[in-house]
Amino acid sequence: MTIQRMDNVAIVVDDLDAAVAFFTELGMELEGRMSIEGSWAERVVGLTDMRSEIAMMRIPDAPGKLELTTYHSPELIRPEPKVAPPNTLGLHRVMFAVDDIEDTVARLRPHGGEVLGEVSRFEDIFLLCYLRGPSGIIVGLAQQLR
Known part of the structure; x- marks a missing residue:
């Protein structure tokens, strides 16, 4: 079995409108925006009472998408330090x-x-x-x- 492609990278943000504006200015296009909730979504991400909103951004005429996500429930968890330096573990x-x-x-x-x-x-x-x-x-x- 092989990987067919990478569909997208998800980034959790606290202000979805600001993130969409930033990546639009970079040159990406908003492909769609929608609310995500329900038991199927809770099972996928492993959170109870999950309500989120996503904005799918795409690169015009090229592969590659970003899924910008904000969570309404449960509450966003803020990392410490609030603004992590480039050598922080994770993405x-x-x-x-x-x-x-x-x-x-x-x-x-x-x-x-x-x-x-x-x-x-x-x-x-x-x-x-x-x-x-x-x-x-x-x-x-x-x-x-x-």
Whole structure:
């Protein structure tokens, strides 16, 4: 048996509207938004009295989706520290290839995007940076130079 594909990566956020706006500005498109609840959902995720809302974001003309999720019940669990550094165990970051890293960073700043370090050059191959977005999400950006 082999894996056929990776369908999506889910990210739990506290403000779904802000996360949708951030990833829309990045260049993703909202594919759909819906409430998720009921016994079938509780059985899948292993939570009792689960009510959530998801927004499925897709990359236009390319594979790859993000499922942005907020939980209404049970209450969101906030990590300690509230804004985890990049070396925290668990999901580290989501990386996107972009055409113009400086323009992308500038467009994401009004949506809460904050560069963690600086835009750096890796040899003559990439410009790279980590950016913190809504709910403390770390997004990697990579611009190929050649």
